[in-house]
Amino acid sequence: MVSHRLYWTLSILSCFGQYFGQEDLQFPDPANGAIGGSVVLAPDNPPSISILTTQWFFTTTYIISVTSGVAQVNSAYEGRVSVNSSTFALELRNLTLNDSGIYRLTLTPTAGGPLTGETKLQVFEKISNVRLTGPEESLIEGNSSANISSEGTGSITSVEWMKDNSPLSPSNRIIFSPDHRSVSISPVQRSDSGEYLCSYRNPVSSETAKLRLNISYGPEDVSIEGLNVVDLGVLVSLSCSANSEPSASFSWRFNGTDTGVTTDTFTIEKTDLTHTGDYECTASNSVTKRSASQKHALLVQDYLG
Missing domain, CATH: 2.60.40.10 (Immunoglobulins)
Incomplete structure (x- = not known):
């Protein structure tokens, strides 16, 4: 009797398994x-x-x-x-x-x-021909906007962006298109300089394209290094520096008069009393069209006097 019931129970379970698509x-x-x-x-x-x-x-x-x-x-x-x-x-x-x-x-x-x-x-379809296009004009901090667009062929299931090997995340300045295939940065900041990577992916393939953005800024923080008081007959060098991208160019004035020196260093081979005065360095950026200056007072003393 038990065997007979067990047989019918297994038969019913089998039927239910087929019914539910097991x-x-x-x-x-x-x-x-x-x-x-x-x-x-x-x-x-x-x-x-x-x-x-x-x-x-x-x-x-x-x-x-x-x-x-x-x-x-x-x-x-x-x-x-x-x-x-x-x-x-x-x-x-x-x-x-x-x-x-x-x-x-x-x-x-x-x-x-x-x-x-x-x-x-x-x-x-394998992904291929991935490339990035970006702005051709110079980008100036605080003034410019940058749009980077990606293109590629194949069965694209995901698009990933990175900057300098770290994920690129949206913000109030960084905005992705709905399909994630382009990104807009406005206004650009100097921190936006770097290498941008866009990867197209699907389960069987991936391809990455790269684009570098250089953000121009400055000059700012102009400074002059050198002595303020020197003796007669010595060599003096004044060195000018500035925070700028691209690197700044320099010009020097002495007591308001152009010296013709256009390097970052102003050198006096042998001082005399006429070298006492104000030395002014002006740093200029050819891309931002900005300039900034700094002055340095130099006193040449006659130790015999």
């Missing part, structure tokens, strides 16, 4: 492939029992059937498919976008009912 063969996560490439679809749990017939289907389209080692292939798949007799895996070659979809495996044992399972394949 499958005997389990597959890993959906597979990905590239156009022109190949992919292997293999169940995680191939049965160890004797299998008479192995059949693969694409949705409802028959692909290949192997019975007792003899394969029959749909003419549409001729030369593109094969089945591993041990793992029942399907190898599909020369992939096209039309190969994306649901694949179903049916195994017919020599005894008992069929075993089934299904998996999904997504075919992608």
